[in-house]
Amino acid sequence: MVLFDGLMRVFLEAWMRRSSWVKLMAGPGIVLILLPVLTDVATGALPESWKPYSWVAWPLAILLASCIAVNEVGRHHADHALADPRPLSPVANTCGDQVWNIPAPVRTFHGRQSDLERLKAAFTVEQAGPFTRAVVALHGLAGIGKTQLALAHAADRRHLFRVGWLVPATERLTAVTAMAELAERLGVGDSDRERACRRVVEHLSARGDWLLIFDSAPDRQSLTGLVPVTGEGQVLITSVDPHWDTLARPMRVEAFSDADAIAFLRGRRGGDTTPAEEKALVELVDQLGGLPLALEQAAAYCTAGAIGWQEFMHRYRADCVNVLGRHLPCDYATPLTVTWRLTLRLIDGCNRAAGQSLRILAFYGPAPVPRDLIFSRVAGLPRALRRASADPVKADEVVATLLSCSLVNPADTARPDAAQSGATDLQLHQLVQTVIRDFTIQGSAVARPRSVGSLLERSWTSDRYARIAMDVLLAATPADARDSRHGPRFVALLPHVQALLGHADRLQIVSRNLATLQHIYGNFLEYRRHDGAARFLLERALQARLATLGARHIETLETMSLLGFALHRDPTQRRRSLDLCRQALTGYRRHFTDHHPATLTAITYLGAAFFGLEKIEQGRDMCEYALWGRRATLGDDHPDTLSSMNNLAVMLWRSGEFRRAKELAEQALQGRRAILGEHNPETLRSMNNMASALWGLGELEQARDLCGRALSLRLALLGPGHPDVNNSVGDLTAICQAIEIANGADGDRT
Secondary structure: HHHHHHHHHHHHHHHHOOOOOHHHHHHHHHHHHHHHHHHHHHHHHOOOHHHHHHHHHHHHHHHHHHHHHHHHHHHHHHHHHOOOOOOOOOOOOOOOOOEEEOOOOOOOOOOHHHHHHHHHHHOOOOOOOOOEEEEEEOOOOOOOOHHHHHHHHHHOOHHHOOOOEOOOOOHHHHHHHHHHHHHHOOOOOOOOOOOOHHHHHHHHEEEEEEEEEOOOOOOHHHOOOOOOOOOOEEEEEEEOOOOOOOOHHHHHHHOHHHHHHHHHHHHHHOOOOHHHHHHHHHHHHHOOOHHHHHHHHHHHHHHHHHOOOOHHHHHHOOHHHHHHOOOOOOOOOHHHHHHHHHHHHHHHHHHHHHHHHHHOOOOOOOOOHHHHHHOOOOOOHHHHHHHHHOOHHHHHHHHHHHHOOOEEOOOOOHHHHHHHOOOOOOEHHHHHHHHHHHHEEEEEEOOOOOOHHHHHOOOOHHHHHHHHHHHHHHHHOOOOOOOOHHHHHHHHHHHHOOOOOOOHHHOOHHHHHHHHHHHHHHHHHHHHOOOOHHHHHHHHHHHHHHHHOOOOOHHHHHHHHHHHHHHOOOOHHHHHHHHHHOOOHHHHHOOOOOOOOHHHHHHHHHHHHHHHHHHHHHHHHHHHHHHHHHHHHHOOOOOHHHHHHHHHHHHHHHHHHHHHHHHHHHHHHHHHHHOOOOHHHHHHHHHHHHHHHHHHOOOOHHHHHHHHHHHHHHHHOOOOOOOHHHHHHHEEEEEEEEHHHHHHHHHHHH
């Protein structure tokens, strides 16, 4: 009897909800279950042990008749309601003038005035196309503040609406339930929730004083049939998915600016801060990247533990993911890091290649990542990503998956080469990268292994993904760092190289590919005259190559020679510069003849080292030999030969041989103009050297004009503060002073 009572309770509860399966199965189920029992009772066919319970037959018969009657009456009324062509008339609201369940934004809501203005403008812009209602979809990274922005908009515009309803839309069931509740509040409810949703949508379409907020909607399909298609009300959707074009006007929500983030944290803690605390606050804002929820969690942690920003940063540097998972604000149920980890698991389950690409991208910088970098075909890629890289359609699916969760966003600015191909760079938030790297340490490359290969990929650690990221960057890097045509590519990849090298240090990775990356980008930075950064990378490259290849390897000698050349500009390192260049040249001569291009480059660098130590004669001899060798092996028009001409012209100018210096500088300038164009750093160096040679010959007016042109072009190309710009400024100042002195002397003689 207890079992029977339980079953009846379940049946009656389902019946009261009037769910569709009960309506469908009620009649046949009752007949198939209860009628045989009644028949057995009537005919006396029950077993002997059941006869004491034969009195149950009459209640069962009554239940059978009642259920069938109720089912038929309910079906009749439902059919009549659906067939009724008359418009729905709202019932007067018994809860006051407004039907409103939208809460106010959190007390600590700060800033976002520009976003609120954008949102207001988005609703006032006249809609185009077949839809006449205003629908805006706020999309962006989880924790970016979409929901709070929507709540702030509702609070700001509440006086314009009679109805305001927040619909939790994480799942369709919760959205349908919320809409059915709104139908009840508006007097158009129905015992069937789906029918209630249709009723309330029809009701809202006939009026214009309402605001609906669908919060955390996963995609467009989840809101099918829930969004009014007519009417003058407003619909606001929040989602991580950016693809809402066919249903709404998408509006991307960005992180706080540094100034807004600092103001937010100051407002949360209050009080005056010391310079040290202020410095820690600025560092914290930089680390969290302006994410409102992350900032809120950091402030909550400091408040709960009664610590300052300095102490918090000590804990954050040691274990940032764990720190951000503690002491949640009361308005939030799930830490930001947990939300992102769940998203990553979801991505792993639906598109393994997308999850693998995220783990590689986590080791790059937060700057825009060229799309082709994700699908570089290098050896050692995880299997799913390797297959996607070979198939453009699968590659597009990977990008679509990454964009749909907003862990990756399209970059705001496109590179010139990307614009020509129509490709869009992608970008990860730095805090997302931190969480993914921490998640990868646990060896969770695949959510559910579906094969032996995927099972093996679960063992992929941060070290392995970092090495793959290194290989991908190396494959995408042009070979010639001094070719100006590759400048934009190097500039785009440099932030990712710098970030990857930092992660390699923390993981204690030392490899040949790592040293190659350090050497190539050190060479690029030296060519661009970023001397400090160039020397740092070249020092690391030399250490790595000495450790992995030995002192006599060609690659080690190449880095040694280049580092020696880079050090000749540092007055404190010029003796070491000479030692490195000599050691590299000695090593090259073990492998090659003196006419080999690599040997001639080492001789050129040794000449620069002599020049740095003011040993002009030795430096000139080295440059003379390098020019002779390059003319013989490469020809007069080769860029390396022109570089030797320019170097020798500088040496001759310092030696006072201005006539020959002018001849070589002019020849180098003409050659570089023809090959590289005038708007090239090497061409402008020759132009500046030509001006110096004219100055030495006393042709001051021509020297001033040429130096002034070099300065204007360098400013436009390199920007103020660049070493080459400073050199031109110094030379032009000296030439102008020489002109003033010459004019003064002429005046005295007159």
